[in-house]
Amino acid sequence: MHRDLLLHLPVVVEVARRGGFAAAAAALNLSASAVSHAVRAVEERLGEPLFARTTRSVALTEAGERFIAAVAPALEDIGRAAESLADRRGELAGVLRLNAPRLAAPMALAPVLAELARRHPRLVVELHSNDAFVDIVAAGFDAGVRLGVALQQDMVGVRLTPPFRAVMAASPAYLAARGTPRTPDELGAHNCIGFRQLASGRLYEWELNLGGRTVAVPTQGTAVVTDASVARELALAGVGIAYLFEPLVADDVQAGRLQQVLPETAQAEDGLFLYFPQRAALAPKLRAFVDVARELAGAAGLTAPP
DSSP: OOHHHHHHHHHHHHHHHHTSHHHHHHHHTOOHHHHHHHHHHHHHHHTSOOEEEOSSOEEEOHHHHHHHHHHHHHHHHHHHHHHHHHHHTTOOOEEEEEEEOTTHIIIIIHHHHHHHHHHOTTEEEEEEEOSSOOOTTTTTOSEEEEESSOOOTTEEEEEOSOOEEEEEEEOHHHHHHHOOOSSGGGGGGSOBOEEBOTTTOOBOOEEEEETTEEEEEOOOOSOEESOHHHHHHHHHTTSOBEEEEHHHHHHHHHHTSOEEESGGGOEEEOOEEEEEEGGGGGOHHHHHHHHHHHHHHHHTTOOOOO
16 A cells, blocks of 8 residues: 555545544644645545535545545554553543533543542543434444434443433522413413424424323423523522423532422433443543543432443
8 A cells, every 4th residue: 555545534534534534634634735735635545535525515525435435444553552552551632523412421531530630640531512312323423422322233332321300490599479280271471491402493392201101392481492401500590480301400409599380290201321332432531531431420329220
């Protein structure tokens, strides 16, 4: 193999993963011209265009898709081999790329990342907060976090949190001024803090447990957010009723800053899981993350399945 081709392959793969030259340049800390040169050099060497370029987009050609599908796993294997040698010297390093919803950091990831940084100071964790479902393999992530345990067949899941509930909560001041709803039907007369889903653009309908049935209840109010932490802040400020995962408001409820509304309708959720491809489990950096997550889960009395 021509050595220039091997040198430029990681750049080509990054362009494919990022869907553009500028994004790849930023991720690799290279100039846009350097990235363009690398792609052009590989294309000239192969005699095939790998990317279809327009003024607005960059997409893989059919030949490019076949080439990336063959090359990307090989480069990952090389990276894992290098990391494994460093791991044996007690020098775990590299970049661990995670994709997770925004609520995952306060609910599960923060203590894991803190302990990981203490044990492996040379390991960089790049956390991308994204509430939309992402194909972690195609996007170049080592692992992802999602709600629930339903995973594709070739994925491994590790529990990060116990099951929890989705609850409604409001400040004592709001409830004193507007009254406390006694039935779900009375929610229509209240200022409910809405949540707009970024992926679909739809306003989320609150899921309530009514006698063992899950019922989606549309709500209305003067505030609509796209971040659960903002909904919590608005509830604390007395704006209205928020629909949140219970761990995010447990301390507020215990301290009396918030009160649960219709607690008997709280919807059970499976909890948060780390997931990753089976072959990625061999990577030392991911194994280190999983080890820490399992240790902390065990210390909390939580069983973390393999």
